[in-house]
Amino acid sequence: MAKLLFKMRNVLDDEAQDVRELLEDNKIDYFETFAGHWGVSLPAIWVKNDDQHEIARSLLDKYQAERTAKIRKEYELSLRQGKVKSMWHNFLETPIKFVVYMGLVGLVLYLSLQFFLSF
Structure with missing residues (x-):
């Protein structure tokens, strides 16, 4: 087998x-x-x-x-x-892309936790 x-x-x-x-x-x-x-x-x-x-x-x-x-x-x-490469190297290479991605992460976290934080 x-x-x-x-x-x-x-x-x-x-x-x-x-x-x-x-x-x-x-x-x-x-x-x-x-x-x-x-x-x-x-x-x-x-x-x-x-x-x-x-x-x-x-x-x-x-x-x-x-x-x-x-x-x-x-x-x-x-x-x-x-x-x-570290996160800092990625930021230095493409700062706009990095900031946009971090903003999207923040938005997703905000929308996900908004219901729980509104109490």
Whole structure:
């Protein structure tokens, strides 16, 4: 019976491709399900053979630990180089757009809370 290995909802394409290659390189039989036309199904990778599930799980855990370390290192490097944008950077780049969006947020909050604040 097939076992769920990896849920693919909101997974980046490069990560999904890496997982597929990892399974193929290690000769693990798998199949993939997709979200369908309306996105209500479970997009995932399933291992066909129960005996291979533990091997696939350990390979996937190792891959995800390596990927997490790599992404964190890239983020820290970007942070040190000043490439990570903050809310202040967004304001400096497009102040009018920023002020309009904050005004819309304030309007939505006001309209949402007006009933409760009128008592």
